[in-house]
Amino acid sequence: MSLSDIAITRLKGVGPAAADKLARLGLHNLEDVLFHLPFRYEDRTRITPIGSLRPETGVVIEGEVMAADVVFGRRRSLLCKVADGTGMVTLRFYHFSAAQKNNLERGRRIRVYGEPRPGAAGLEFYHPEYQVGTSLPPLEKALTPVYPTTDGVSQKTLRNLTGQALHYLNSHPPQELIPGQLLDQSGLPSLAQALSKLHNPRPDDPVSMLLDGQHPAVQRLVMEEMVAHQLGMLQKRAGQKALLAPRLQADGLFQALTDNLPFALTGAQQRVIGELLADMGQPHPMLRLVQGDVGSGKTLVAAAAALAAIESGYQVALMAPTELLAEQHRDNFRQWLTPLGIEVHWLAGSLGVKARRETNAALAEGRAQIVVGTHALFQDAVQFHRLGLTIIDEQHRFGVQQRLALREKGRFDTSRGVQVPHQLVLTATPIPRTLAMSVYGDLDTSVIDEMPPGRKPIDTLVLPEGRRPQVIERINDACRGGTQAYWVCTLIEESEELQAQAAEAAFEELQAALPDLKVELVHGRMKAREKAERMARFSRGEAQLLVATTVIEVGVDVPNATLMVMENAERLGLAQLHQLRGRVGRGGEQSYCLLLYKHPLSQTGKRRLAVMRDTTDGFVIAEEDLKLRGPGEWLGTRQTGDLAFRIADLMRDEALMEPARHVADDLLRQYPALVEPLLRRWLKGGEHYADI
Structure with missing residues (x-):
């Protein structure tokens, strides 16, 4: 047993x-x-003299009760004075009973465990554990x-x-x-x-080695847990690959598209498109994650995959997490595909009932070859005639069940087995390698590691709030010189209403300071149509300055915008700062990002801003962001599922990730009977956490 x-x-x-x-x-x-x-x-194995106490260090003290009195101040509290010959310290209780006070009578022996902290009476223990009696039990041995x-x-x-x-x-x-x-x-x-x-x-x-994960006892368990997680990934991947998928072949449509583009594809785009087409030509589902920094051309790569599916007689669904980003994809696809005779359909929460009904009918009957939308795509009313490819942008913003619901819409039984669509996942948030192996280990990964020619690195300056007048003057000079600018108001961890108020205040200030410029305002409290109209005016060059909250983080492409100012930049994480900065530098002109901060800056704030100033490399920024925030927070709402390792730490134990993957491969191949017990021990069913 x-x-x-x-x-x-x-x-x-x-x-x-x-x-x-x-x-x-x-x-x-x-x-x-x-x-x-x-x-x-x-450590309850030794007694510390009261005279040797240090703040916020857990200790055992033993002494004599000198007094126990109820005192009245802002809060009623019971103060107990304890002395041991080397000094005296106070125990403070805000919640106490009469019996507790009577038990702490003068002259009784007392043993206390807790962390002393500076208080009104010097060092104090707040609600510590204690024992009172003439014969106290032996100290702990471990x-x-x-x-x-x-x-x-x-x-x-x-x-x-x-x-x-x-x-x-x-x-x-x-x-x-x-x-x-x-x-x-x-x-x-x-x-x-x-x-x-x-x-x-x-x-x-060595307790520090135990807590830091360096002790051999910890390493033994960390390795086993990492192997279990990798096995979960490999097993899930094997299960996915065991399903069928349609063979999709490109036959000239994408070449017709690229022939009409005013620019040439980068080598990285061509390489990744080749990887996608090779995957989709197989009879098993493609599971591929395409990473590419802001502006690297992921959408065009996705268009190549979509055209291969359409040419093969299948439908395509592209889902984005926000209506703004979905609209950007829709507009790009319409610009590229309409000349090829392909109608791009639209499905989002703002769509009217009649239009929604017409789109649903076109999808169910197979008349709609491609649809772009938001969460509306996986609703029950949406049925596809022959879904062959799902494209999910910024997929870490979706819940597991939402992604599965979209894939299931293309699932059907054939005489040879179950067929599902190919899956393409896009992200403009470069994923640190450690996290990619852990969260997306069941996916093949492609990286677009080359920017379009002519793009210049964005110059980033870090400035104190006191330089605000000079910054406003710089905006004036830039806009009067023919370019456009963003002013981003950040109030994270606040309500949308407060964010809107902050943006409105900045809008009024900038309108007054820059009377010769046309200034637009966009924030999350606006209705979708009003927001779209204002952004469209800015995109057409009818406004020179756009004041906005972080709603412009994704989905805004204005090549003429060369200057961005971010207020309270120290409030944002590196990934979001990088995404926002990517709204400029999309044309051929030199672009600038000015990060305004308020004193005092925390050490983390200083480090974030220094990283932004020193590099524009998304992968370097992602690695630094992971170090600063840890994997759970880095993944935002953790909608990738349950990544919570019980013992392993993604940052601390990064060096073990690769060996764990090799051990998992060997175990699956040589000792398959041990896989399920290992998964049960560590994952408790969580091996499905990264279903895509």
Whole structure:
């Protein structure tokens, strides 16, 4: 019998009610308990003299209660003075009972655990754990683990259950699911030894190595977890590739399109188009992610794929996360495809009932060859006659089920098996390699790493808010010289209403300061039609300055715009700063981005602005952004699914990602019977988190 076969209810103190609470933490059996690891440790193995206390360091002190009094200030509190001969310290309780006060009588021995912090009476412990009595229990012999918990499950409960589970560990060691010949175990402990060490480290163990992930016990588990995640990706990819897809062949339409373009494709665009056509010519679904920095020409690459599908008699659906971006794609596709006799249909939330009904009918009957839209595309009323290719732009902004819903619209049974559309995913947000291997490991990746000829790098300047008058004068000079400019107002983590107010205030200020210029205003509170009209006027050159919130992050292409000013630039993450900056520099003229900041700047703010000033390379910026924000926040709403590693850390353990991929490949090929147990141990069904 293995640990995973022993229900958690076998442990003392776990009845049905407790089992339900523990299930919220994913704890159902003894293996779950042992793989529920501490996120920090407390040292309760030694007593620290009061005279040696340092702020915000967890310690045990022991002494004598000198006084315990209720004091009244802004809040009523119980203050207890404790002395040990080396000094005196205060315990402060805002929530207390009369019995608690009476128990803390003068002269009693007390042992306290907590973190002292500077307070009104010097160093103070706020609501610390304590024991009072003439004979206090022995000190802990090992470091005290602190576990992730949930409502109704205390640290004491988790420590007790883990202690019981560790007794089973010797007689029921967990199965080693990665054979030794696949895993370089030199210097690494066994799984049982690693679990024992992490739950029960000795006082002389290097806690910093345990917490920093450098200890061999942590590395042993990190490697296994990463292998499990890679296996989930590989298995999902194999499942996708086992499906059928239509063979799509290009037959001249894209060549006809490029013959009429006023520019030549870059070598990178030609290479990526070749990769797409090779994939779509196979009888199994293409699963390809195309990364390309702002302005690298991803949309034209997508058009090549779309034309191959249309020439082969299939329909194409292109979905973007915002109506603004979807409109930009629609307009580009109409400009390119209308001369070829192909009508580009449109489906978005703002579309009227009659127009929506007509588009749905054209799609269902097969008269519509290509449709561009937003989330409206995956609604039940939308049915395709013969969907052969789905294109998803900035797909990390969509939920897993939304992407699957679009793919399923092209799914049908054939005599040879299930057929689904090919899938092309676009992103203008360069994805750090570590994250790409972890989140998009089931996709083939293409990178458009070349900008169109004639593009000049954008010069970026970082300026304090006090330089605002000079910045406004610079806008005036630039616009009167014949170019256009953006003024972006940033108020992240605020309501759309506040963002609109900030933009309106800047609009009024700039109108007054620049009376000779035509200034337009765009923000998220406007109706879609009004917003589109104002942006269109700016695009046509009827306005010289566009004041906007971050709604212009994507989907705005005005080659004549050569200057962008961002207020409060320190508020934004690097990825968003880079996306916004990409709105300029789209023509042949030298362009500039001015980042205005307010004092005081945090260290993170300084680093962000320095990165923006020093590089325009999207991949360098993405790597720095990942370091600053971490993977969870980098992915925004985490709609890619559950990326939460239990032990591994994408940044800290980056060097293990590649070896884990190789181990996963070998395990899948040589030891297939071990794959499912490994996935169950680590992913708990989460192997489907990155379905695309």
